[in-house]
Amino acid sequence: MELFLLVLVVLVAGCFAFLNGFHDVSNSVATAVRNRALTANVAVVLAAIFSFIGVLLSTGLALLVSESLxxxxxxxxxxGVLLAGTLSACGWDVYTWWRRMPSSSTHALVGGLLGAGAASAFLGSGGPVPDGGVLWRLVLLPLLLSPVLAFVLAWLSVYVVTWTVRFRTPREVNRNTRMLQAVLAGTFSLGIGMQDGQRTxxxxxxxxGAAGLAGGMAGVPFWVQLFAAALLAAGTLCGGWRIAHTLGSRMVRIDPMRGANAQAVGSAMLFVxxxxxxxxxxxTHTITAAILGAGANQRFATVRWGVVxxxxxxxxxxxxxxxxxxxILYLALHPLL
Structure with missing residues (x-):
């Protein structure tokens, strides 16, 4: 039974990685495609390649979660906690994709695991125990503050770039920043791999670790990284374009210069x-807030606050x-555990 549950959790984690890529490909390519820096097909292939590489480059976050949090x-x-929590996160990703709404897969996974863990503890099976204030300091607080920081940095960066290109014609600025956006689409996808890929x-x-096999403290097996990277990239290739329209057009309309600013701020924050x-x-929170910050710094109203x-x-x-x-899922699964 335990081996069957382990295989099931790994499969559901793979589904989560696929949905993560499918859901969040818009984060990388929405502004680049909207401003005609890249065609849709090229943008998606570029995002898939760099997100794949990103998962293989960094394991620090995965080890932090598995060892400390x-x-x-x-x-x-x-x-059972992992199965229920990850299934809940998968369901939320599908729902928000259907609603065309950008949402955080990270928030969804953390919420699902905490809810399933609370149900497990309620039934006397024990639940995930956060290590003191580490969960708040290293997970919840950064997730809450990152959109505010991204908005402010993107808003301020528009002043810097506008002053830098003050002697250039709009045509020159748009041409050069479109080229920059093509590069930054790949850079942001690399950041997605280094951040979102680590969740899987x-x-x-x-x-x-729960099954008693080599896990967190023994390091990250390469097959786990390859598994997560391949499914994240596969989901990215399938591309959920419903959310791209919300990010690129419905919330705010921005020019190539502001789009490049938003991508640069988002990429830098993910890398750091x-x-x-x-x-x-x-x-999702980082790039959405950065797009809003860059778009809000214009002389005419472009942000549709109702959508926001x-x-x-x-x-x-x-x-x-x-x-x-x-x-709810854990309570439903508990009789079978």
Whole structure:
């Protein structure tokens, strides 16, 4: 039974990686395609290649989650928590894709695991135990503050770039920043691999640990990285374009210069979070806030605040909805564990 649960958790983690790529490909390519820096097909292939590479480059976040943030109960109870929490996150990704709303897969996964863990603890099986204030300091706080920081940095960076190109014609600026956007689309995809790809690696490592096999403390097996990278890239290739329209057109209309600013700010934040600080940041929250910040810094109103408020409501409800879903799923699975 335990081996069957382990295989099931790994398969569901693969589904989560695929949906993560399918759901979040818009983060990388929305502004580049909207501003005609890249064609849609080229942008998606570029995003898939670089997200694949990104997963293989960094394992710091995965080790942080599997070693420091959660201590799961051993055996079927721990595997059940992972199964229920990850299934809840998968369901939320499908729902928000259908609603054309950008949402954080990271928030969804954390919420699902905490909800399933609470249900497990309620039934006396034990739940994931966060290590003191590490969960708040290294996960929840960065996830909450990163959109604010991205908005402010993107808004301020427009002043810097506008002053830098003040003697250039609009045509020259647009041509040069379109070229830059093509590069930054790949750069941001690399950041997605280094950030979002590590979530799947973390789930598999936690599952191996709960099953009593080599996991977090023994390092990251290469097959786990390759598994997560391949499925994230496959999901990216399939491309959920419903959300790209929301990011590129419905929320705000921005020119190539502001689009490049948003991508540069988002990429820098993902790299710093993954490589320097080992903090998980939501690529969706980061790029969405950066696009809004760059778009808001214009002389005429371009932000559609009604759409923005609907997106914010989805963000607020994400962790609560997936926590509830994770708890319900664990309660349903418990008799079988």
């Amino acid at each position: 959660f201590r799961l109960p051993q055996g079927p109870a721990g595997l 690696v973390s789930v598999v490592l936690l599952a191996l 979070g993954a490589m320097a600080l080992h903090m998980p940041l939501s690529s 408020l609907r997106v914010l409501r989805i963000w607020v409800f994400t962790a609560f909805a997936t926590a509830l879903g994770g708890a």
